[in-house]
Amino acid sequence: MDKNVSLKVSVRKLVEFVAMGGSIDSRFVGTNIMQEGTKTHQRLQGSRGEDYEKEVHLSMGYPYQSILLQIEGRCDGIFRNEKETIIEEIKTTARDLTELTEEDFPTYWAQVKVYAYIYAKQQELEEISVRLLFAKRDSLEERLFTKTYSLLELEEYVEGIVLEYMDFMGTILDSVNKRNESLKKLSFPFPSYRKGQKDLAKAVFKTIKENKRLFAKAATGIGKTISTIYPTLLAIGENKGEKMIYLTAKTVTRQVAEEAFQRLVENGLHLNVVTITAKEKVCFQEEVRCQKEFCPFADGYYDRLKAGLKDILANELIMNRQVIEAYSRKHMLCPFEFSLDLAMYADAIICDYNYFFDPKVRLQRWSEFHRDTIVLIDEAHNLADRAREMYSASISKSSFLQTGRIIKSIDKELYGKLKAVNDGLLEWKKELLEKDLFVLKEKPHHIVELVAAIVEECERWLKVNPSGAGYEEVLTCFYDGQDFVRVAKEYNGNFNTIVTIHKSEVNVKLACLDPSTAIRSLTKKAYATVFFSATMQPLGYYQTVLGGEKEDYHISIDSPFKAEQLEVYGKKVSTKYRDRDDSIEPIVRSIISTFHSKRGNYLVFFPSYEYLLQVYDAYMKRELPDHVRTIIQQPAMTEADREIYLNDFQARTDTLIGFAVLGGIFAEGIDLVGDRLNGVGIIGVGLPKITLERDVMKQHFQDLGYNGFDFAYVYPGMNKVQQAGGRLIRSEKDTGFIVLIDDRYYTPKYRSILPPEWKNFIDVRG
Numbered sequence: 001m002d003k004n005v006s007l008k009v010s011v012r013k014l015v016e017f018v019a020m021g022g023s024i025d026s027r028f029v030g031t032n033i034m035q036e037g038t039k040t041h042q043r044l045q046g047s048r049g050e051d052y053e054k055e056v057h058l059s060m061g062y063p064y065q066s067i068l069l070q071i072e073g074r075c076d077g078i079f080r081n082e083k084e085t086i087i088e089e090i091k092t093t094a095r096d097l098t099e100l101t102e103e104d105f106p107t108y109w110a111q112v113k114v115y116a117y118i119y120a121k122q123q124e125l126e127e128i129s130v131r132l133l134f135a136k137r138d139s140l141e142e143r144l145f146t147k148t149y150s151l152l153e154l155e156e157y158v159e160g161i162v163l164e165y166m167d168f169m170g171t172i173l174d175s176v177n178k179r180n181e182s183l184k185k186l187s188f189p190f191p192s193y194r195k196g197q198k199d200l201a202k203a204v205f206k207t208i209k210e211n212k213r214l215f216a217k218a219a220t221g222i223g224k225t226i227s228t229i230y231p232t233l234l235a236i237g238e239n240k241g242e243k244m245i246y247l248t249a250k251t252v253t254r255q256v257a258e259e260a261f262q263r264l265v266e267n268g269l270h271l272n273v274v275t276i277t278a279k280e281k282v283c284f285q286e287e288v289r290c291q292k293e294f295c296p297f298a299d300g301y302y303d304r305l306k307a308g309l310k311d312i313l314a315n316e317l318i319m320n321r322q323v324i325e326a327y328s329r330k331h332m333l334c335p336f337e338f339s340l341d342l343a344m345y346a347d348a349i350i351c352d353y354n355y356f357f358d359p360k361v362r363l364q365r366w367s368e369f370h371r372d373t374i375v376l377i378d379e380a381h382n383l384a385d386r387a388r389e390m391y392s393a394s395i396s397k398s399s400f401l402q403t404g405r406i407i408k409s410i411d412k413e414l415y416g417k418l419k420a421v422n423d424g425l426l427e428w429k430k431e432l433l434e435k436d437l438f439v440l441k442e443k444p445h446h447i448v449e450l451v452a453a454i455v456e457e458c459e460r461w462l463k464v465n466p467s468g469a470g471y472e473e474v475l476t477c478f479y480d481g482q483d484f485v486r487v488a489k490e491y492n493g494n495f496n497t498i499v500t501i502h503k504s505e506v507n508v509k510l511a512c513l514d515p516s517t518a519i520r521s522l523t524k525k526a527y528a529t530v531f532f533s534a535t536m537q538p539l540g541y542y543q544t545v546l547g548g549e550k551e552d553y554h555i556s557i558d559s560p561f562k563a564e565q566l567e568v569y570g571k572k573v574s575t576k577y578r579d580r581d582d583s584i585e586p587i588v589r590s591i592i593s594t595f596h597s598k599r600g601n602y603l604v605f606f607p608s609y610e611y612l613l614q615v616y617d618a619y620m621k622r623e624l625p626d627h628v629r630t631i632i633q634q635p636a637m638t639e640a641d642r643e644i645y646l647n648d649f650q651a652r653t654d655t656l657i658g659f660a661v662l663g664g665i666f667a668e669g670i671d672l673v674g675d676r677l678n679g680v681g682i683i684g685v686g687l688p689k690i691t692l693e694r695d696v697m698k699q700h701f702q703d704l705g706y707n708g709f710d711f712a713y714v715y716p717g718m719n720k721v722q723q724a725g726g727r728l729i730r731s732e733k734d735t736g737f738i739v740l741i742d743d744r745y746y747t748p749k750y751r752s753i754l755p756p757e758w759k760n761f762i763d764v765r766g
Helices: 011-019 038-046 106-123 151-184 197-209 224-237 251-266 301-315 321-331 335-343 380-390 397-407 412-435 445-464 471-490 516-525 539-545 577-595 609-620 639-647 692-703 708-725 748-753
Strands: 006-010 052-064 067-080 085-093 127-136 142-150 213-218 243-248 273-275 348-352 373-377 393-396 495-502 505-512 528-533 553-557 566-571 601-606 628-632 655-661 679-683 736-741
Touching: 006 011, 006 151, 011 067, 011 106, 011 151, 052 106, 052 151, 067 106, 067 151, 085 106, 106 127, 106 142, 106 151, 127 151, 142 151, 151 224, 151 301, 197 213, 197 224, 197 528, 197 553, 213 224, 213 539, 224 243, 224 251, 224 373, 224 528, 243 251, 251 273, 251 348, 273 321, 273 335, 301 321, 301 335, 321 335, 380 505, 380 516, 380 528, 380 539, 380 708, 393 397, 393 471, 397 412, 397 471, 397 505, 412 445, 412 495, 412 505, 445 471, 471 505, 495 692, 505 692, 539 553, 539 708, 566 577, 577 601, 577 609, 577 655, 577 679, 577 736, 601 609, 609 628, 609 655, 679 708, 692 708, 708 748
Parallel strands: 006 067, 085 127, 213 528, 213 553, 243 348, 243 373, 273 348, 373 528, 566 736, 601 655, 601 679, 628 655, 679 736
Antiparallel strands: 052 067, 067 085, 127 142, 393 505, 495 505
């Protein structure tokens, strides 16, 4: 056997794969019944005595034909004395322990039997016992099930599941061999590099080769997507990492990544690429109810999963939304869950930030291939604010009150726990109002304890009542409470508790003000990470809020386009909130003087929708020329609405002026190449609305020695400005102009944050 051909698999992944076929349906019960309870684990492990070893890493090489299968995992504990050896797995649950039987949860038995085989084989034991311990969370209740096996019995069992697993993995290994061969012949998929493009590609390759993290600011139009994907593939071809995940913030940038992979595949690359689309977008049902009782695509999912996986992996490389939906319908599979399962076997994954960073929806079993994965983070300037929300959680008093009213006549025990949360928040409200204190650095332990109790009670109730009156309300309380308790466990100096009181409502938010620690922790576990964006300006700010360290690499690449392609103008108008009314007429005059003078397509961006409407109403009262037409961004536009809006921007002989919002759906991630966009107007400097939470964030960074106002308001706002202006010049042939309307652009502070090619803007008079 060629010992150089090896394949790694965790014990959990091995047994869960073999269990496909109907023995588990845990992801479709509506609530996560069997959750890991760290405190309960630690308590039980700590009570086992001197003969007990906890958290034992086990691994072995299992020869299969010409392949060495590396099986590894970590069992909860091993109890050993002169009489016996017991491999133990601890599972925590909110269920009534008397309901459990020895036949429940076959995958747990499979898992502990594989651990037992590895240990017995290595220790030359003829016989070994396995034990499943089920424990109630936050209580002393527990239930044991113990079985004893001979080494021969375990050997036959493990041989059977390895044969089944490797039968499927033959398809995967064949694909990997084809991938590796194609990577040897891989070439850049364009005739030549753009200016600066090769520098970015070299920096990415060096970063991966040295297991580092890179912060790359590369101007719009440089071709960042292919300049990060291509060197990553070259690195994988040299055994630097095994997988790649391309994280995006918006649908449009996801499509750009798909197109880049498609081009490479058309040029001979063999690569399995999976796109993960949000559950709400791909669900085949009218209502998203992930329970086998309500969804035929969930019922019996695992009976059909293996066939679906084999089919799609044998016939497709680019597995985007359309492809996944087609195979999901063919094999009657939930398309969202199918995409998650496919991701386990893909070479490249394209998905939103939250599938990597958000604890609520992070890719299942991600830690199993985390250390071998190269992470590419597109539009990384978006990540800090997105991460703040991912690591924050809030509860509202009204949610528990309304649910309690519904449940009162149905379940007295659940009602009592709901009422306890409501009463606790009401009492705390009175205390806070007396003290006039609504922002706390400390975690509200008493509220967390009340919420933890209701989470457990909701879980019990949901298991018994999978539908009917109160189901949706209880489910909402469960998820909100579960999230709140989870965040409370991570609460540290980067958090504040913000309490908002309005009449009878009380909202409590555990607000993550600085996500840098969490981002740093996750990205450092990866093989290498590349943060890249056209607008990470100032770079030092983004390195700080994204968890950068001194040893990280960074690169800044200026625009590849010629200076004469872009003209930038400035107009001194105060758009500060106190001056808004006085600013409307000067802005209207500026729109008329600049965008009426030459026919074409234009976008004018405003810092808020309210401000947009004020200016738009005043503008429309003017007598406009016949050749001028306007369209306006509407709140909560669907994807179809957005397409209609953008499709209006075509080469024309008249004038179209689109009114839009800074930081909105048309200010980032859209490509209007050539004559589809001729000019951009930017009103204001994009500062976020002043809120209590933003002010708390400001103070947090001020206390850390930074300019808190800049961190909370100026830098995020000016990023919106740069993104909006970046819509204009998208290719070597594009030309146009930008008009910056705000007197703050004339100050050194704001001018210094502008892209280099914007800084010497020309003042527009009149």
